[in-house]
Amino acid sequence: IDNKLVKAEKMEIVxxxxxxxxxxxxxxxxxxxxxxxxxxxxxLSSDKRKEYLKISIAEIxxxxxxxxxxxxxxxxxxxxxxVMNIKEELLRAINIIMPLANMNSIEVExxxxxxxxxxxxxxxxxxxxxxTKNCIEAMKSNxxxxxxxxxxxxxLTIEITDNGQGMTEEQLSRLxxxxxxTKGGEGTGLGMMVTFRIVEIMKGKLTVTSKVNEGTTxxxxxxxxxxxxxxxxxxx
Ligand code: ADP
Ligand code: MG
Numbered sequence: 650i651d652n653k654l655v656k657a658e659k660m661e662i663v664x665x666x667x668x669x670x671x672x673x674x675x676x677x678x679x680x681x682x683x684x685x686x687x688x689x690x691x692x693l694s695s696d697k698r699k700e701y702l703k704i705s706i707a708e709i710x711x712x713x714x715x716x717x718x719x720x721x722x723x724x725x726x727x728x729x730x731x732v733m734n735i736k737e738e739l740l741r742a743i744n745i746i747m748p749l750a751n752m753n754s755i756e757v758e759x760x761x762x763x764x765x766x767x768x769x770x771x772x773x774x775x776x777x778x779x780x781t782k783n784c785i786e787a788m789k790s791n792x793x794x795x796x797x798x799x800x801x802x803x804x805l806t807i808e809i810t811d812n813g814q815g816m817t818e819e820q821l822s823r824l825x826x827x828x829x830x831t832k833g834g835e836g837t838g839l840g841m842m843v844t845f846r847i848v849e850i851m852k853g854k855l856t857v858t859s860k861v862n863e864g865t866t867x868x869x870x871x872x873x874x875x876x877x878x879x880x881x882x883x884x885x
Pocket of ligand 2: 779782783840841
């Protein structure tokens with residue numbers, strides 16, 4: 650009976666994913682189509698052309714975000730996770746977001762120790778990407794993104810701080826609600842929902858503090874693995 654239930658649940662998730670993705674990706678596609686059509690005018694000013702292009706690219710990015718976030722749940726969740734090196738994973742994530750940070754003149758600082766936790770590297774990348782992207786989007790001038798690790802008894806905490814616009818208490822309490830976004834047409838309101846879900850799957854905890862006009866800090870904590878589970882380092 651259990652097995653059947655699990656299968657039924659999986660089918661439900663698959664059909665839910667398929668309908669959500671097709672429903673939501675259709676909007677940005679329609680917008681892009683409309684703007685492309687409008688660009689087919691002979692007397693279009695270059696300002697207008699630039700504006701249409703900008704909107705189209707933003708919409709394509711949005712469609713990409715939607716697909717990426719939904720597809721997290723299309724893959725089966727592994728029953729057990731491998732041990733991974735947090736330092737390697739964080740440095741990889743920082744490399745990925747550096748171009749976006751540079752484009753927005755945001756300084757990135759980090760202080761990261763070597764720690765080992767159990768989890769899925771790809772899922773962790775997605776958490777880090779969703780959070781740091783939000784941080785970058787919340788900062789205007791003199792933006793500074795700080796990423797650090799701290800260790801307390803048997804847990805590791807990854808702290809990600811921005812000095813951006815922050816959130817009101819009401820916004821903070823709605824963080825992670827499906828489709829909650831303050832970014833209007835540019836947001837999806839899926840990033841944090843997926844992030845909370847992944848943290849839960851990896852047996853972690855995510856807490857957030859925020860102050861309007863001061864900034865936001867995300868604390869993601871995971872149980873550290875026992876020292877006997879830490880892999881030997883290879884010399885290559
Ligand atoms: P989206 O980024 O598409 O709006 P998310 O689920 O990633 O969706 O985030 C939901 C909302 O949470 C954002 O629209 C924003 O209002 C708020 N938020 C998330 N991270 C931050 C942050 N670092 N600073 C300020 N607000 C944030
Ligand atoms: Mg986001």
